[in-house]
Amino acid sequence: MKRTITETLDAAVRNIFPGEAVLPPVFLEKPRNKDHGDYATNIAMTLASQLKKNPREIAAMIIDQLGKDGAVFKNVGIAGPGFINMSLSDEYWRNMLIDINKRGKAYGQGALGRGETVNIEFVSANPTGPLHVGHGRGAAVGDALARVMAAAGYSVTREYYVNDAGSQIRNLGISVNYRIREAKDPGLVKEVEFPESGYHGEYIKEVAAKLIADSGNGPLISEIMGLSHEDCLDPGHELTSKTGDLAQSLLLGRISDTLKDFGGINFDIWSSEQGLHAEGKVGDTIEEFRNKGLIYDKDGASWFRSSDFGDEKDRVVVKDDGTLTYLAADIAYHKEKLEKKYDHIIDVWGADHHGYIPRVRGAIEAMGFDPEKFKVLLVQMVSLTREGKPVVMSKRSGNFVTLKEVVDEVGSDAARYFFLMRRYDSHFEFDLDLAKKATSDNPVFYVQYMHARICSIIRNAAEEGIEPPAPEDVALELLREKEELEIIKILVSFPEIVEGSASAMEPHRIAFFLQDLAIAFHSYYNKTRVLVDDLRLSKARLYLVCAAKIIVSNALGLLGVKAPEKM
RNA sequence: GCGCCUGUAGCUCAGUUGGAUAGAGCAACUGCCUUCUAAGCAGUAAGUCGCAUGUUCGAAUCAUGCCAGGCGCACCA
Numbered sequence: 001m002k003r004t005i006t007e008t009l010d011a012a013v014r015n016i017f018p019g020e021a022v023l024p025p026v027f028l029e030k031p032r033n034k035d036h037g038d039y040a041t042n043i044a045m046t047l048a049s050q051l052k053k054n055p056r057e058i059a060a061m062i063i064d065q066l067g068k069d070g071a072v073f074k075n076v077g078i079a080g081p082g083f084i085n086m087s088l089s090d091e092y093w094r095n096m097l098i099d100i101n102k103r104g105k106a107y108g109q110g111a112l113g114r115g116e117t118v119n120i121e122f123v124s125a126n127p128t129g130p131l132h133v134g135h136g137r138g139a140a141v142g143d144a145l146a147r148v149m150a151a152a153g154y155s156v157t158r159e160y161y162v163n164d165a166g167s168q169i170r171n172l173g174i175s176v177n178y179r180i181r182e183a184k185d186p187g188l189v190k191e192v193e194f195p196e197s198g199y200h201g202e203y204i205k206e207v208a209a210k211l212i213a214d215s216g217n218g219p220l221i222s223e224i225m226g227l228s229h230e231d232c233l234d235p236g237h238e239l240t241s242k243t244g245d246l247a248q249s250l251l252l253g254r255i256s257d258t259l260k261d262f263g264g265i266n267f268d269i270w271s272s273e274q275g276l277h278a279e280g281k282v283g284d285t286i287e288e289f290r291n292k293g294l295i296y297d298k299d300g301a302s303w304f305r306s307s308d309f310g311d312e313k314d315r316v317v318v319k320d321d322g323t324l325t326y327l328a329a330d331i332a333y334h335k336e337k338l339e340k341k342y343d344h345i346i347d348v349w350g351a352d353h354h355g356y357i358p359r360v361r362g363a364i365e366a367m368g369f370d371p372e373k374f375k376v377l378l379v380q381m382v383s384l385t386r387e388g389k390p391v392v393m394s395k396r397s398g399n400f401v402t403l404k405e406v407v408d409e410v411g412s413d414a415a416r417y418f419f420l421m422r423r424y425d426s427h428f429e430f431d432l433d434l435a436k437k438a439t440s441d442n443p444v445f446y447v448q449y450m451h452a453r454i455c456s457i458i459r460n461a462a463e464e465g466i467e468p469p470a471p472e473d474v475a476l477e478l479l480r481e482k483e484e485l486e487i488i489k490i491l492v493s494f495p496e497i498v499e500g501s502a503s504a505m506e507p508h509r510i511a512f513f514l515q516d517l518a519i520a521f522h523s524y525y526n527k528t529r530v531l532v533d534d535l536r537l538s539k540a541r542l543y544l545v546c547a548a549k550i551i552v553s554n555a556l557g558l559l560g561v562k563a564p565e566k567m
Numbered sequence: 568g569c570g571c572c573u574g575u576a577g578c579u580c581a582g583u584u585g586g587a588u589a590g591a592g593c594a595a596c597u598g599c600c601u602u603c604u605a606a607g608c609a610g611u612a613a614g615u616c617g618c619a620u621g622u623u624c625g626a627a628u629c630a631u632g633c634c635a636g637g638c639g640c641a642c643c644a
Binding site for chain 2 (some may be wrong): 019029030031032033039040042045054067079080083126128153163166167168172193299301302303312313315316317318319320321323325326350351353354355356357358378380381388391421422423425426427428429434437438441442443445446448449452453456457458459460461496497500504508509512515516519522523525526529530531534566567
């Protein structure tokens, strides 16, 4: 819709000023004030400075050109310093309903992405514990962005990078081994403190119990019981990494389950850090950097010259004990993603990792890839409130609220909607009480209720023998209420919202769109009956609400929130 | 100390990439159910866009400097 008008204007401008090589792009906006029409452009003003002419004069010329295309426009005028305000005819708007009803689920999908490939990596939480609410926000944002970009015509791959290697997994092994020994024989660990740097959460005990149950007191458990205290706390011990691996895959399974229950989040690729090491990809990358002179040795360690690429200092990739840092693996990981020829690579990270961006981007640049292809979305922190008071979370004591707890408490729909109704880069206060409310205070219910109400109308109509009509069977001109045209205009803007949301990578725009639509609908519903004595009018209105149902359902789908038929 | 994010109505937040008179939702107050779901609607009230300069026809939006809050500044992951 918007594009059609933009092109029309562009053509008009080119017609009038054929000699000018460089014409500014036509910029169309929706005026805040409805009196200013459906669309407005400042093109005459931007042209004015370039052509050294009066903007109102230019505007008049453009309008004159547009006048020849009378079918679309109802009203075109000059306003203020040189804005051109345009209104489309009611008939034009009403006819858009046919398009919506015909295309159904596909309405809103666009070609902005032109099939370009996008890799979105999100969550990627370490498999050393359950997901917390912060991960939940990242999960909702990443998944919704994937849906929005797919709708906008990108070919999207969802990826989870599993940090299943390194000292954290050995640390996990130590923690679990301790709990296994404690569970089997409390006297055995009485003399030994649980390691300060270990994982203190209660879930470690659950993992221990599960491993004991799975093994049926088999050889692994007896071996663990037979360890000396020193071996048990030794990160290098064989049993430490063995238990660590088992615990890690168990915890990753739980993470995956939690995400499935959180609006059905699935990943196309689960990348393994361990795998990168095993296939020698990390070593190869280090080698490549060394050959290119991007790495130097100092103090027994190897340093990547990230400061040459905008980082504030150089970073160690090989420690003086010969082991590799997380960054080393991460460089290899991003190299792999870039070599797969994705057109865009998007990483969704917690905002606490922002300091990490320059070194990764630096590495990407150093490898000769276009750093523009790489975008990081920093999802800001989440704080929880209950009864108006903050819920204290401390990772230290293992006393943090998990995503599963929140989803169990408020439901997946509310949790997802709440995470997605704010910009991802603003600090977010999650009101648990509000999320549970079943009233209009709660935005997610408000929007879902719109869908349920429409379904109810359709059911009632069916009982009276009125089925949703075919386009040729509808007298659209009967839709004369101003609320009806307002709703249509909102519905028609949906594809633009999807495009904007995708190109700005801002899924929250979908939530705001839904809010606006629901307000318009509920207001209309309260004022105007759909099913009236006049059958033709009933059908026309039914046709309208069917279109509205399609749009709510499609938009909710982009957020991964259900559109219930009954509430 | 350095870097990143944030600062808009009492509260939680939008603001279409620089446009016209800054908008929603809560909370507060006033009304509306013999009518398709009141999980709803209509109305009232609410602002020094953190502060200060600058850029230009035009700034909540861009630049610089302050102020406040959050988060980072490892041979941890």
